Amino acid sequence: MSNSQSVWKSTRNMLLVVNFTSEEELRQFREALKALGLNIHVCQILAVVPLKKEMVLLREVTSVVYCSVQEINLFGKLKNQNATKLLADHFDMITIVGDLNKKIAKVVNRVSHNIVVGVNSNVDYLTINLTTKSTSPEQILNFVKQTLEKIN
DSSP states (O other), X not given: OOOXXXXXXXXXXXXXXXXXXXXXXXXXXXXXXXXXXXXXXXXEEEEEESXXXXXXXXXXXXXXXXXXXXXXXXXXXXXXXXXXXXXXXXXXXXXXXXXXXXXXXXXXXXXXEEXXXXXXOOOXXXXXXXXXXOOSHXXXXXXXXXXXXXXX
């Protein structure tokens, strides 16, 4: 028997990248991370907002950083200080839920990481790409956990 840990058990901190649809959905993602036993203080959510002006209206939430494609300049440099600081960290796992804009995908790809997991994603640099019909944040993250627990 092998005593190596599963990919999930070796994950201490995670960057979860999602397209922003509502503050309620972000809250559900935060609660799902907690329910999975991950420390919400070391797991971060990057919420991709369609328009920069929409970000001004959103309230700050602990462990959530908002970012917009409009904040990426012609050379691919991100002008959002909060997102730049977040993306300078190292993450054991990056989980991308859904399709990402190509500019955002390039920025996320520069983040130091061990593994990148996509769920119903179009990103081409994924280590693992999972497909599910689930739409609720809790079901999606549970599916990721259950799949990664099987991989050593």
